[in-house]
Amino acid sequence: MIDFELPPMLKMVKDMAHSAARDAFRPISRKYDDLEHTMPEEIRPLGAMMAQSMGGGPPKKKDKDKDKAEKKPKVATEDVVGATMTAVVGAEEMAWGDCGLMLALPGQGLGNAAISAVSTPEQYERFGTKYASMAITEPGSGSDSGSISTTAALDGDEWVLNGEKIFVTDGERCEVVVVWATVDKSAGKAGIKSFVVEKDRPGITVTKLEHKLGIRASDTASIVFEDCRIPKDNILGSPEIKTKTEGFKGVMKTFDNTRPMVAAIATGCARAALEFTKETLEKEGYVFRYGLSKHNLNAVEKELLMMEAELEAMRLLTYRAAWMGDNARPNSLEASISKAKCGRMGSKITQRCVALLGPIGYSREMLVEKWMRDCKINDIYEGTQQIQQLVVARNILGFSSKELK
């Protein structure tokens, strides 16, 4: 039965995340936007707490069952609410507080997601509670992540990594980095594997911290690997090179879960801006009514109401993608739909809020301008707007990446 009620467990997550966002993030939002690259120590305990209460945990029997279900989708007789829904509900609230600080929460990053998803119990024991970042992008390899050139070569009992990674979120302050590297360039995408590299290994150097438009509370690092040696069993997943692109597809599949997350972050950030804008305008005497014909609305009222509608649409598209993921339905299309919609609308809503509030919106004494800068990233990372549109278009057309470039 079609239902939009969050189960009690999720309502609790939502409330908890909201309180944390309000009490732990908002008061230090401006501080760490100004103190770019500085680790917000205040939120460390929160990260640890969250890792405990909503953290992924090691991939046990449950995940194996899930793998089976993915291969052979069963007819959904019982519909569940699982980890992805929990993540998007929590993420919207946290991002409502501050999406920069959210990204700086130790143990809550993409690297941790990857470790939770594919590590062996032994690997999880070693890395599961570490602060993990994710290194995919290279100077010459952005959206085309199949073209990465960082290499991993097996030498005895060790992998030797060489290459340069950029845009590694929390790359400086993390304890381990999940690095995408190729074990065989000639194998193309199939040769791409991910490795956990501890930051204290010789041969790993953080060379640069980016100065960014927004999400400044999280650092964004360039990391160079020069003959960086890691133990053989630091590889996530199988070292075998399987049929053509199977391995790579597995890697790409993580996007089906992370894209709705980014969509939820955009929704949360946009909601912050919209709520603030509405409250501020109401204090100035604006009244927002639900029900009048358009000719009875002024431009500000109409625009704000339309943005509320957009926000509702963003959330529903995100919930759908997450719900499908939790129920082992293929959801690449729906994940990209949510990310495409939320990425661009999040940017647009926050930009319009700045405009609607005039000098207040533009002022750094308020947070709206920061939210506008922060939100923009959601239309870029985890696949830009244009990449999402390609995914959506290919899906509905039934086209391959060769048929629609």
Added chain:
Amino acid sequence: MINFNPTEEQRQVIEMVNRFTADIIRPNARDCEENREIPDDLLAKFWELGLVANCIPEEFGGYGYERSAMTGVLMAEKMAYGDMALALAMLSPTLFAYPVLEMGTEDQKKKYLTQFCGEGFKFASLALMEPRITFDPTQIKTSAKRESNEYILKGEKSMVPYADKADLFLVIASTDQGAGVAGTQAYIIEKGAEGLTISEPEKYMGLNALPLHKVTLSNCRIPLENRLGGSAGCNYQHILNLSRIAMVAMAAGICDATKDYAVNYAKERVQFGEPIASRQAIAFMLADMAIETDAMRFLAWKAAWLADKNEDCTREAYLAKLYAGEYTSEITNNGIQVLGGHGYIREHPIELWFRNGRGIETIDGLAIV
């Protein structure tokens, strides 16, 4: 708990409606539009599906299934996928039947609902809109004044579907002009009532298959018991909400149709040696169609879900319609664009969907879920 799956019964309804849409609605849509009428046998075929009497209780002759705005939304979308005008026409009896079912007195239900459980298509209508630029459904100008044992209705209505054939009308009128929705009620008027004048069909840019009339009420007197809900009255906001949700569902249907048609065309149409769908400029328009169609659908679902729980969905229904109005115009416009010159030609249905879809923004009270 969060779930995007229709129930088993709803899936059966969807399947039935999908078949009907493919076999009957879509193939006849263009002819109906050009001829400005829907042949009676098409309406009869729809009636045979029993979808209107479905949720009327057995004691009144119906099938007694649960009344559900959600099921209405699912149906309306699939029918509008075939054609919005035919969908509106076929569902028009519900404009009268559903408000009576939900808010009528026992006597009203007994008297009227039974009429919707017979064999032939039952023409009945709702007179909500009014012919002026500044029309606002929350500011109804048609007035209802009580005079001893009667209400006297006075005013002008427009876009009243099948007014010439309808036996029963629900007329929306205000008892207190300044009170907005709170001062607005629905009144039952039967065919041939004194003071009720029905004009020739109005002319609109779209929805031509559906006869829409201007209706004039000049001191039309009706007995007190003809107020919907009797002395308790009815919740007009609820009617308005259900009507808005219906339009959003139909908007999703139109946009879904546009998307599918444009996708197929763009895959087949070869220019510069490859399908035009291989070009991002085209493909991205198609992607947006998919994104916004889903968005509209879920906005309709969310509002219907609230309505089915007897919760206030005024905000959700209103915002959803605001959204659907904007995006239907954009999507159908792009639909024509994907087909280029061919999109402008009446051999293809997209120009019709573009015209019909333009109505989503303006229309209230032409369908109810």
